[in-house]
Structure formats: structure tokens, C-alpha cells
Amino acid sequence: MKIYSFPRGGLSFDDPTVPPRNFSVAAFLPALSVIPLVQHPGGRAAALVSVGDTVKEGMLIGRGKNPDMANVHATVPGKVIRNVEWEDSEGRFNEGFVIRMEGSFERLGKKEEKFPHDGIGQQELQRILTDCGIVEMEGSGRPVAEILSGFRGVGRPQTLVVRCVFDDPWLAADYVLCKERYQEIVEGAFITAKSGGRIDRVVFAVSGREREIGEAMLSEAALYDIQSSLVLTGSKYPQRNYRELELVLRNYGKKEEVELGALLVLGPATLAAVHDAVKYRRPILERYVAVGGSALARPQVMRVRIGKRIGDLFEECGGFIGHPYHIAVGSPFSGRTVRNLDEPVTKDSYAVFAMLKSQAGHHPERDCICCGECRRVCPVGLDPEELYKRIIVMRRQMTQPAPQGAVTQDAARSALQGGAPFSVEECHGCGCCELVCPSSLPLSDMIIGRNRYD
DSSP: OOOOOOOOOOOOOTTTTSOOOOOEEOOOOEEEEEEEEEOOSSSOEEEEOOOOOOOOOOOEEEEOTTOOOOOOEESSSEEEHHHHHHOOTTSSSEEEEEEEEOOOSSSSSSSOOOOTTTTTTTTHHHHHHHOOOOOOOTTTOBBHHHHHHHTTSSSSSSEEEEEEEEOOOHHHHHHHHHHHHHHHHHHHHHHHHHHHSSOOOOEEEEEGGHHHHHHHHHHHHTTSSSEEEEEOOOBBBTTTTTTHHHHHHHHHEEEEEEOEEEEEEEHHHHHHHHHHHHHHHHOOOOOEEEEOOOOSSEEEEEEETTTOHHHHHHHHTTTSSSSSSSSEESSSSOOEHHHHOBBBTTOOOOEEEEEOHHHHHHOOOOOOOOHHHHOOOOOTTOOOHHHHHHHHHHHHEEEEEEHTTTOHHHHHHHHHTTOOOOOOGGGGOOHHHHOOOOOOHHHHHHHHHHHOOO
């Protein structure tokens, strides 16, 4: 079976500090949970409880009032003992509740009621997903109901893409999830497809190295009455990015003479959450998390309650074997630095790692040596070195006073482009250039920062 891959750039790598992908283990239930009122890039949910209130497992404690906001639920039963506020490493302000676990569980260890979903309409699906606070758990963190609402207006044909592309070893939790819950993921995909009312096909996009997962999903898909197919992709990073994934899917469609039309791309954790919400009316109470790094004694893929503190997770993995030099949530490519071990696991926390200084890969920044490695790995054919240097010049022009007045943004933008056959707008921040740069220059951060500035 042909493997489709993007044609240029990218990286292939392994990381021995990633937890084994054999199975998941259940993390201990947290005695204290920190439940943020913002667990995604959208706005803050309105608090529905106060200090001193008793909450139940799965109880709604924060309501999203706008489409970009998501409902927030208590993930354990207990008492709200205080409000907390903190600022993360990216400057985002967070606030939430601390819940002390006590009392009985409503769902854990009990048989849950099943709800029929045959014939459910799109409006009803979106209402259920909104009520359960379902967000995109592997990507933007946007509420899934908002994503489906925006997709409804595109023309036909439409294809739902189940993205099981493992181009980064730190996606270990999603890999284990696909092995352990592939039936629920497939059912969640067809619930989404049928409820959308306009989706004609489901495509399972799976890394070629994990072909057995794709074949198991395709076999399960035979139970449903929507066309489905398996597309094997390359495993080079950043194959799972929308741009690179769409490229290989369009090539597949052309070769197989299949008109895919508009693409709705969702990952396995999101589709499993859709399944649980629609079939059991269950909000996102836990998620699979890869907990690892060279500073940990025993890396593991764990099923973790939302709100569990990161420091507690590290303790369950045997604690630190040395001083952790770098702690972050996500992948080393694009992860967010953790400042405080009391920060909680949230709905989009697919990995947490702690690295020793010898493996952290942090080196002093030096002058560019014009080696060209950044150009070699760029998947969209940019020249990160040249863009970086032009941005430095542009920023100097913007900050230094000029005799004839300040340089305008348009003039600075024109100077940045300088007639080059590429644009900063093409960069999607995959970070390949920074990873290979021997001078440790912040190439991707600088280019993406320029995009934000404009």
C-alpha cells in the first residue's frame, strides 16, 4: 500500500526519554484538583460555584457563554476550598478552583446509562458537545461544536479525516489511546459524520509505521454505512500539520480518483470524547497523557483526571533522578514551559516532560554560521535564515527614531519581503529550523512573532 508524504523538508527522529507505548496506567485520583476556568485558547467560563460549595463528579462548575468558550466540569466529587490565580510562561492569566476530593463518585466504577444516537441531528449533536465541554484535544483547543458549526457552511463533498499521524514520539498517549480505544474512536467518527448530515466519507489517515492501527479502524468502520478508506502517510515531522496532511490527502485523492472535497480533521482523543459525550453524556473527566523525560525515574502513559497537578504526576512516575532543567507541557517542538508544579493537567495536555540539562538541548545563542540546515528541513520551502536577518533589521528600523519620522508598518513589511519569493505568512511554526540550528537561533519564534505583530 502506497505511503503518501510531503515532498520536502521535515525531520525524522526518536526520543528514548518518551514513555513506552505498550499500555496505559490509571493515575491515582487527586486529593486536590486545580480546575481552571479556561482550558483552551477561548474565553473564561463563568463560575457557577463558590468557595465552600460541594460538587459532584461531572457537575457543571463553569459555563461558556460564547461559542469560543467551553463548559468546565468538576472531575472529582468534593468541596471547593479556594480560588486560585496564576500566569503561565506565555503570559496567559488563569484562574480556577481548588477542589478537595471527598464523597462518592457518580460515574467511576459504575455502569453508565447509554443514550441512542441513531438519527441524531447536527443541532442536537452540537448541543450535547457544548453541554459536555468537548474541545479539540490535540490541536487548537477550540470547542468542537464551534468547529462543526463553521464546517456546516462549506459545499459538498465533505470528508471527515481521523488523524492518527504519529510524526512526533511525544504523541505516545494518542498512540496508546488508538490501541486501547480504537472502537470508540471509530464510533465517535461516524457519530460526527452522520450527525453532520453532509459528510460523505471518512478517511483514516495513519502513519505508515502504524499500519496495523489503521487496518483495525478500517475493519471496524465496515459496521457503518458511510464510505471509508485508509490512507497511509509518512512519519516525518510535521506530517500531522494540516498543511502537510492536506497535501498528501489531495495527492491520494488524485491518484485514486476520489473527490474528497472539504476536509474536517479531528484527532483520536477528540473523537473518543465525542463518543463518550453522545453515548454516555459524559464530559471530559480524564485524558491520556505521556509523562516522561530524562529527569524522571519511570516514564509512563497515564490516564489522568483533568485538574491533577503536574507535580503529583511526576511523583507517581518515581520522582526525579536528577535536577530537572526544563519542564514543559506538550512536545519539545512546541511545548509550553511549566513554571510551577502545581499547574494542572488540562483538556489539551497530551504530554508532560522533565528534562535533565544534558538532554534539554538548550545552548547559548551564537551568530549564524550560514550552514543552510534550516533551509534543508523547512517543509514549506522558506529560507528561515534570511527571514530571521530581515526581521532583525526591520525591528531596528521600527525602534530607532528616523529624521523624517517613524518608519510605517507598510514600509517595514516591504523591507522584510525585499522581493524574496517567499513570505513570513507561509510559516506555520513547526520549529524544524530551530531544532537543527547549530547556533541555537530562535528562528521559528522570531518569524511567528512577526506574524503576530502584523
